[in-house]
Amino acid sequence: MTSARTANLRSPLIRLLCAWICRTCGGRRPKSKRSLLLLCAACILYGIFIVSQIVNVLPQKPTQKVTATEQPRNFLEPNTFFVENSQPDGGAVNNSPTLQPNVVYITLRSKRSKPANIRGTVKPKKRRKSASLRQNELGHSIFQGIHKMENKIWEGNQKRGTPTYKSRDPNLTIVGDARGGTNKHQSNIRIYSDSAPPWFSPDDIRAMRFLADSRIQTITQVPTSHAHLILFEKPSKKNPTSCQGMCGLVKRPLDMSEVFAFHLDRILGLNRSLPAVSRKFEFAQDVLPCPVILWDSSLSSTDNITQSSVKLKWGTYQKNLPHKCWLNGKAPKADLGCPDVHHHEWSKMALFDFLLQVYTRLDKNCCGFRPRKEDTCVQQGLHLKCDDPHNIDLMHIVQRKHDPRHLVFIKNKGYFDRSEDNLNFKLLEGIKEFPESAVSVLRSQKLREKLLQSFFLDNVFWESQRGRQGIEKLIDVIERRAKILLTYINAHGIKVIPMND
Known part of the structure; x- marks a missing residue:
């Protein structure tokens, strides 16, 4: 109302001012200096009036905080992440649409959620090669670097008189002074507290330090489909091809999930x-x-x-489960056909x-x-041979x-890219x-904390997964499967008992 009245008052004044200017300027020039000054003043006032009108038309910055109801249209788009800089933890995700100070707004395109994968286990899309070819490339790349280093070490040891063993076997290479890329004063197994996590035994820590930091003295190739190299710590002079002390088996980068499996096994x-x-390995480029x-x-x-020390078929395995072989130290009857394995081992x-x-053991x-x-x-x-599952052999029962x-x-x-609607429940059949001990860890809501603490020990694995962010994605998968397993236990009335045998 006020703006309308102001406009009504201004309109006659403007008309009068314009008429006076036209009447004054009607002559060729003003009659006196006074008239000339009045004309200039009128022009200045008219200019100020025009500028004020233009300023009122332009948008002004809001002086008050914009609330959710007064939010400008189309200002926030879907999938906008709100990162609060003032929080003590360095930033947290907020899904509220309310604008806040000290906030960084990042709008991203919507992406389909992808399952987690352990880095190094996913083959590149551009390279479509078979698994056997990738294995050969890995072995060839490592051995190529070893052979170059072997010649230098052999020549240096010959000059110094240091004995170095060479095998006549073309698949065997023995290196006398090769390190696997570790610093003498820094271990790849980092323990910053007074002691290691309680789920690791002293033997575990000793083995982990050996595998991560030990000097590589002997290297040989294993004639299997999945194992490539064995690292020997102290080869015997009489038989340098045998492992007299601690030895390490090098596998493909595609098998990196076995490191995850080891930590999960100890925590459970x-x-x-x-x-x-x-x-x-620095010598393998x-x-x-x-x-x-x-x-x-x-x-x-x-x-x-079958790569097993116990030969069992799926049908025989299912028949033996109800017999509870070797439970409480009781020897089973001979006609039951029980293997030497204790009944609780199948549940674990x-x-x-x-x-x-892991489907290769029970459901190959x-x-x-x-x-x-x-x-x-x-x-x-093999997936086409499921008509008679009773005759399928169990694998890797050792x-x-x-x-x-x-x-x-x-x-x-393990496989972290299996969706929840495609889990293999056949692995739990008959159990x-x-x-x-394992179920209590899953129920304690501390599985994530323990896994992060455990993986932090392995510096190379931690960095290969891009730190905590990558490892948390893997833990998310295990936690979701743990919830599904707990639901399965409750739904089927499965007993949870101590298994210390």
Whole structure:
């Protein structure tokens, strides 16, 4: 109302002013100096009036804080991340649309959520090569660097008179003074507190330090499909090709999930997998960090088909589960056909394999889920042989020679890109009990904290996953599967009992 009245008053004044100017300027020139001054003053006032009108038309900055109801239209777009700089933790994500001071607004395009993957395990899209070809490239790249270093070390040792052993076997290379890229004064296993996490034994820490930092003295190739190299710490002069002390098995970068499996195994209290760390070799150029696993010479011998020391088929395995073989130290009847493995070992293995979705042990033909083209069962055509699952062999069922009652989990390659609607529940079939130690960790809501604390010890693995951000994505997958497993336990009435056998 006020603005309308002001406009009505201004309009006649403007007309009168314009008429007076026209009447004054009607002559050729003003009659006196007084008239000339009045004309200039009128022009100045008219100019000020025009400028004030233009300023009122231009937009002005708001002097007050904009609330959610007064928010300008189309100012905030969907998928806008609000990062609060004033928070003590350095920034937190806020989904509120209210504008706040000290806030950085970043608008991103909507992206389809992708499943987590361990870095180094995903093959590049541009390179479409078979798994065997990638294995050969890895072995060739590492051995190529070793051969170059071997010649230099051999010449240097000959001048100094240092004995260096060379094998006549073309697949064997023994290096006398080669390090795997570690600093003498800094270990890749970092422990900043007074002691290591309680789930690691002193033997575990000793093995991890050896695998990550030890001097490489002997290197040989293993004639298997998945293992490439063995690192020997102290070869014997009589038989340099045998592992007399601690040895490490180098595997492909695609098997990096075995390092994750080792830490998860110790945190859950299962203690069935072999120590594993990540290690980068400077003498092998353009090679990603590789998992190095402790070589255990006490493992029982396995056959080439199933790579197991216990030969079992799926049907026999399911029939033996209700018998609870060797439970409470009681020897089973001979007609039951029980293996030497204790009954509780199958429950531990099923829980471990489900969290990591390791299908190669109990379901090598991928009968319990929808496999992809990259899976071994599809590449070998095994997924087409699920009509008679009772005759499918179990794989990688391994014991120790001096301890046949307990299993050793080998080939623990897990898969983090399996969606929740495609999990392999066939791994849990026939299992009626689960270990209390493992289930209590899953229920305690401290699995994430323990995994982060555990992975921080392995510096190479931590950096290979781009630090905490990459590792948290992997932990997210395990936590979601843990919730599904706990729901499965409650729905099926599965018992949770101590398993200290």
